[in-house]
Amino acid sequence: MTHIADLDTPAVLIDLHRAEANLKRAQDAADAAGIALRPHIKTHKLPYFARRQIDLGAVGITVQKLGEAEVMADAGLTDLLLTFNIIGAAKLKRLEALHQRVTIRTVADSAECVAGLGATFVDPGRPLCVFVECDTGMGRCGVQSPQAALDLARTIMATPGLVFAGLMTYPAAGKYDLAAKWLSDARAVFADAGVDIPAITTGGTPDIWHMDEAARVATEYRPGTYIYMDRSQVAAGAATLEDCALTVLATVVSRPTENRAIIDAGSKALTSDLLGLVGHGHVVDFPEAKLVGLSEEHGTLDVSACARKPAIGERIRIVPNHCCPVTNLFDRVNLVRGGELVETLDVAARGRVD
């Protein structure tokens, strides 16, 4: 059996025990809260874990890009929610092809988006289900008010080949109460109008342990990062460092000064995502070390606080600030159990940017 020590660096390690525990804990919490779980595969981009999420009880998966949907459909996943406005002829054609072979639903936050979908999906016998995306505080996509959500739902309902599937939101991290208020208001507006909301889907790992509160206003939860967790989720209080399943294995390649160590993982391995944090990751083996700088292929550690300082050739593991884009930088990830390599997987949906 291959040992981690035999892997060349930089490399992504996925601790299977931790990933499995994270998946189970979230599924259990969803089950207890009575809310459906629809994991977002943008984090792992692997059919392997998508299937595991389904096996554990997820109702389906969430994808952010058509390319991800195509990879997952090819791998046998059959129930997909695409939480991204599909605009333009090329993408509408691809969505149509997916709709022929799997259950895929999507979102819209404008009449323009609905019009494009409505011009492509014209068969009331096999309609496309469309959620109205709601901006409940994130400040990204989404209609701006419950009334606007109702108006757009009616536009969808008035389009022969489309079905109004419900409301979808990606709430701002830490502001689930704001999202709950918005969705609660929307439910009232829709109820007053006599329009049924078939489903309300929300999400986000930062607030995943408040799924019971989400369940009061929503029917479905779409977390992504929870499978691996990362330094930003630790900062958000959603995980401990011991929950973090993804690490980047790197080698110390230089010790130019007493207090500086250089590793072979830079922004092309760890990304430059800060997400409000100071430093570029947590060094598992030298927790006192600070990952103070990244260039493309070098990481700079300040090891002044380390009692023992890492030597040239020594391998260290880093919990990145944000695990999702890290996965997207590597062609392969290594599933490990203890110090042993269990399997190396191609990141099937990596780089599926469109």
Place this chain on the structure above:
Amino acid sequence: MTHIADLDTPAVLIDLHRAEANLKRAQDAADAAGIALRPHIKTHKLPYFARRQIDLGAVGITVQKLGEAEVMADAGLTDLLLTFNIIGAAKLKRLEALHQRVTIRTVADSAECVAGLGATFVDPGRPLCVFVECDTGMGRCGVQSPQAALDLARTIMATPGLVFAGLMTYPAAGKYDLAAKWLSDARAVFADAGVDIPAITTGGTPDIWHMDEAARVATEYRPGTYIYMDRSQVAAGAATLEDCALTVLATVVSRPTENRAIIDAGSKALTSDLLGLVGHGHVVDFPEAKLVGLSEEHGTLDVSACARKPAIGERIRIVPNHCCPVTNLFDRVNLVRGGELVETLDVAARGRVD
């Protein structure tokens, strides 16, 4: 012929006219300064442009990772400088394999690194040429003083299968005078000791138009970003926006408010590299727009200052803050001339992280 309008988004466009002008201008400046040019391929990661750089007069290419070297050697490039400490048995074996088939030289900044190279390369009849990396102000890898450079050069010279190739530095941007002082001091220290320095290689696009000054202390220059240029190089004064050859083509997918537009390019297309800049890129078609936020697949534009605001479905081009990691995120780039697509190339050395 395919038009840019037929490309799905997000997509990378390379303006061939601009890229060619950037390549020629730098080669001409190197020729005028009497310094050899050894372009760093980390920016484009394409044999296509590496060959063009050689055709224009470059003496060889620079690579940062063994994986990049392997791709370039496979593509027929024959003279490579690997500016990264090679540590560990797996990488030494790969370096040895490359050394069998192309001219490859590398660097070291420690006795440990030299010892690893010396244990692998043991044939004085076919020695490995090794530069001493010098920290001339960047604060990354490199020996810390000219005396330390001399000591390490002597260690290399005392190793049967190695040859001292000279000094290598990556100077801090905008501090070429600091690097020049360091290298000038080193030349004096080596001269006093009677040790010849066969070559001195320096680099960096931010100071590329000071190559004539670099030529006073160095024999070779290794710029990377100059082929495409980007917003950070414009900020550094090394380029104008009209020199920027790489843009990311994106589609406006949402207009949730009067002053907000959302595009389908986020940090997985543009990276979150800020490099000291405010905002995540320059919007070519709407220069008054501000790219104020990125999530993984969404970019948020503040279009409040735009006289005409972009509509849903409209395509816009963005000059990224940092073009090198953008190339690394896309499987393919599109070479364009005017509005026409000339060729789509696989980014051959993308993701070669080790």
